[in-house]
Amino acid sequence: MPKKSAKTSKRTSTRKAAAAPSKNAATAESQLAEYRRKRDFSRTAEPAGGKAHAAKKLAFVIQKHAASHLHYDLRLELDGVMKSWAVPKGPSLDPTVKRLAMQVEDHPIEYNTFEGTIPKGEYGGGTVMLWDRGTYTYGGSDPTVDPVEGLRRGYQKGDFKFVLHGKRLQGSWVLVRTRRDDKGRAQWLLIKHRDEYAGEGSDVTAEHLTSVATRRTMEEIADGRSRVWHSNRTEGVDSGEEKRSAASTKSGNTQPALTSAYQRLMARRSR
Numbered sequence: 164m165p166k167k168s169a170k171t172s173k174r175t176s177t178r179k180a181a182a183a184p185s186k187n188a189a190t191a192e193s194q195l196a197e198y199r200r201k202r203d204f205s206r207t208a209e210p211a212g213g214k215a216h217a218a219k220k221l222a223f224v225i226q227k228h229a230a231s232h233l234h235y236d237l238r239l240e241l242d243g244v245m246k247s248w249a250v251p252k253g254p255s256l257d258p259t260v261k262r263l264a265m266q267v268e269d270h271p272i273e274y275n276t277f278e279g280t281i282p283k284g285e286y287g288g289g290t291v292m293l294w295d296r297g298t299y300t301y302g303g304s305d306p307t308v309d310p311v312e313g314l315r316r317g318y319q320k321g322d323f324k325f326v327l328h329g330k331r332l333q334g335s336w337v338l339v340r341t342r343r344d345d346k347g348r349a350q351w352l353l354i355k356h357r358d359e360y361a362g363e364g365s366d367v368t369a370e371h372l373t374s375v376a377t378r379r380t381m382e383e384i385a386d387g388r389s390r391v392w393h394s395n396r397t398e399g400v401d402s403g404e405e406k407r408s409a410a411s412t413k414s415g416n417t418q419p420a421l422t423s424a425y426q427r428l429m430a431r432r433s434r
């Protein structure tokens with residue numbers, strides 16, 4: 164790689180350093196303290212976490228969670244943990260729609276294969292379905308930044324742009340931090356960017372009512388048809404249903420000129 168300027172070589176060193184945790188990166192252990200404090204692992208089948216090593220590709224998962232209130236938990240891997248948001252209405256493919264996403268405690272990477280029931284009375288008690296999963300990548304516009312560092316900066320700035328490569332969700336998305344509640348919890352908005360995967364008026368959570376991993380409904384999961392979850396035994400179940408939905412969402416709106424919810428939000432924020 165030719166060295167052109169001091170700026171270029173500085174950027175190169177940032178790129179190398181990004182494989183190891185940067186000064187912005189927190190350790191998985193410190194980030195998982197709150198997650199563990201809230202749970203009694205002798206009573207819940209949820210993982211304690213901390214053993215999984217970060218894969219080269221960053222993972223994402225969405226879990227449909229029928230707790231005291233139904234919501235969708237969006238989890239995006241960053242620096243050894245799953246950054247997590249509870250999205251009451253779930254994701255929307257419509258770029259004019261903003262979905263409230265309340266940040267919750269970081270979860271362990273092992274949580275990405277969890278599907279089943281959390282006992283009543285325990286933290287988050289209720290049924291958990293694996294609704295979508297896959298990998299995700301940096302979605303920002305700066306081609307010179309290391310992708311992981313770009314994700315870290317976006318997350319810290321509260322303008323977190325990413326591209327999902329899931330079974331049911333694909334394309335470019337953004338989480339925009341709006342404010343913190345009185346407990347210091349950050350509130351964000353989840354918005355689909357305009358691209359070939361956007362679809363105005365589409366209702367993606369209603370289109371997919373079964374597990375992306377086991378095809379079970381919430382009722383079947385709640386009935387405990389398979390009490391112990393083994394992600395490696397059900398890989399082959401992913402199939403047909405997703406292909407149809409990918410085709411149907413691709414036919415959505417691709418007009419780039421219209422203002423998206425994201426653009427309106429950012430315009431308001433900069434005022």
Ligand code: MN
Nearest residue numbers: 228236249287
């Ligand atoms: Mn939840």
